[in-house]
Amino acid sequence: MALTEFFPPVGCRDGVPSLVYVTGDTIKVNHSKTSLVTGSSNRFKECRYRSIAKKPGTDFDTVVLYNSTWFNDSINLRDNDDNLVVECYGSDNSILSRSYHSLIRVKKDLEMKLKKRLQKHIAKNSPAEIFNVLMIGIEGNSKQNLQRHMPKTRNYLLKVLNAIELKKYNKIGDHTYPNVIPILTGKTEEEFLHQNWNWSGLFDDINHQFVWSDLSNAGYRTGLFLDTTNKTAFHFFKRAWDKPPVDYYYRATLLDLERDPLVRYKVPNCVGDTPEVTYNFNFWTQMASTFTNPKTHPYFGYSFYNHLTHSNSNGASAGDDLYLRIFLELKQRNIINNTIVIFFSDHGARVGKIRHTYNGVIESMMPHVFLILPPWFRRKYPDVYRVLELNQERLTTNKDLYMTLQVVLNFQGKPGIGNIKQKGISLFNEIPRERTCDDAGIPFEFCVCNKLVKANVSADLTVSLATEVTNRLWYYYDRHVNICNRLTLKYVHSVWEIHLDHEENTRGKSMYQIIISTTPNDALYEAKLVFDNSTKIITVVGDVIRLNMYRGQDNCMNNPKLKPFCHCRG
Template sequence: DKVYDYVNEDFIWSYFSKAGYRTGAIFDDYHVTAFHYQKKGWDKPPVDYYHRVVVLAKNNDKLMKATSSNCFGDMPEITFNHDFWIQMASTFNNSKTRPYFGFSFSVHLTHDSHNMASAGDHLYHRFLQELKDKNIINNTVFIFFSDHGQRFGKTREMYNGKIESSTPYMFLVFPPWFHRKYPQIIKVLKINQERLTTNRDIYETLRDLVNFQATTKLGDINKRGISLFQEIPRERMCEHAEIPVEYCVCNQLTNSNVSSSISLVLALTVQDKLRKIIYPVRLKCAQLTFRSLKKVMEVRSDRSNVNQTTTDSTLYMISIATTPGDAIYEATVKFFNSTKKAEVVSEIIRINMYRGQAECIPSPVLRPFCYCK
């Protein structure tokens, strides 16, 4: 129920602000954001230039939004947001002014359908071209990223979909002169393209940019976040970066010929866990019952101490369908070979949409597990 003001100092834009940077932020939606969906956002603007008032007015203007949810009047919504950054960058793109840091996140175009991504290709190209033509990119580090891959739908139910959901793209663009002046940094960045990295590493990289030293070294494998200006150790695994097993792409998933009796134990273990999760809101939400098995895969690791199958236990990734609501859930379950019992050892993830099923409860944590009575 708290607002984010009390932790705003921990966000990266506050770090830049303390270093003397102007800061800005824009989100194209007023409620489907990490800070506002089922949350209260901020009481005070978190950055110097906060576009929320404009976004609220824009999204509530029925006349200007009448033609399409992706347009504002006759202008593509993405272009509207891009223009904000072009104006800010053009205004402050001067060595005599304070530097600036901007954070932007867009959800409208592709949130409900990844097929819409191609509709933004030429708009993003025009934005990037304008950054280049106005010489903005010449003194700017540009980071283009996604928060996650596809989380719902038929693709997500496949093996490729699971891998994609845990590997969002992250592009870092440095000015041409940076490549020439700091070839050792560029070399390390290219090496790190093939290493296990997380958003926490990007956070540390941004901190390094504020106090740029132009030095490289081997990163500390015991740190959760390592700046990409340091070489990520080749031996780094999910445990070092504190990546939960359900999101770890280092583990190998192999099709497993699991007996029907073991599969049933795994499925019912997930069912029992689901019922425990939803128990606090049982008066509003129906009890979920296992309906069908979608997939079982064995989880294997190259490391002896990282979620590996042993003689006493076997680790499985299982997805099941439940009723009512036709929900599909995915979980990692450890099966103990000696006792024939099982235990859920990961977060349970819902991999199909639940819009229209859970509006009777406010909790964003419990909604994926609720089918309103």
């Protein structure tokens, strides 16, 4: 609790208001708001919009497709205008307001193609039900942090929406990318390396392996919404996509919005006078109101929100009311009646003082995951629901979510028994109680089933463990010594002994977790090590993880894997 801070709800009253709104195919001026940004010497005059798109061949720039005529009350949109920037001017020709709109509009050619795919899917697989699927992700939010900071949202999920909470869900990687890739593809980063693909390539080359491509082939409309341009699993020092990966890709307006100080940065976590979380969720309410019947027009949406919690997990408290409102709206609009919603995170807090505590180590490995099912699901499929309830208490992983999405795609309404030899098991199949981290493909350095105890080791062994970690740091950046300072050991903060949840391959070996600090970058690093008691050989297992922020120290380094270890010269 000493490390816990609660923030007031996000407030955007001081943000620049949007003076227009979109209804149907028309932009209308909200004349009730014009007085908020005008005065006696500067009256509202007129607006115009420009239609923009993601620039072909890059995921990091936009092009203008069309500039509209001026209007002072309303204007009709052209058929293909779906990413809009609207500017409104005063009588002195100053900009009063600028607003951004990403619209879900029916694409006739796409609809014809998806109709044929859906018919083929139904004829071939005869699914018992067709559900919409909506995934709502939050960066760096453990299930414990959700309890502390978003109690209203959590209580509503459990008590009103009867959500299934995966209480023993375990991450399989350190940061966002290695945790969301298995959810969306069923593969780990290492498995893609075996396919001769890594994050320096284009995701276009493997987009067919993403679950949204499977759903698109079955006739689903697909959407992707991320709230930041660069700090995403797909864009952080990566090339991302040349072509849009889904049918409705919120990217063009985001790129321009992120560069707009008038709208984006005047009030934190706001887009103009609207909370960013609310602004973002409008994309999905549009999707739901445009495609209302999953039997004929199913959709899949994936969204991931970064800003509230990326740098400080305490920031989740500022979003509790906003996320509660999202789930209230899902129920009030009856969206939940035909949609499976997965509310999830990628990992717990990775940096900050909480990571120096035992609880912080555990929380970092346990992101929150909730499944919200239509209210009639339990009555119609009681055996499947019983399995879901059992699996709340079983060890689950990212790959299980992927397999669940695959079963949703071809839902037959019958539960099964999961095969313990498979790394990914659908949550609609009973996960064996005896499943271990090794069974589930969870690296031992991230296995929450392991037991940590204070190590009783000699000073010599402590120094040897710390030296081995420091040597690994050299391994990370030895080709970049011309731009990075050499890191040397400053202090050993803690040494824990790790007792694995399975002991088959650990005889004669001891496992340790150590936290050290280095100079000159005042960094904190955590590492897992294996000590062979007979040969006395020490080996670092997995990645060395940085526990404190390094913003400003790493500007000379473009490799995202090496940025935590590079303290730039000069």
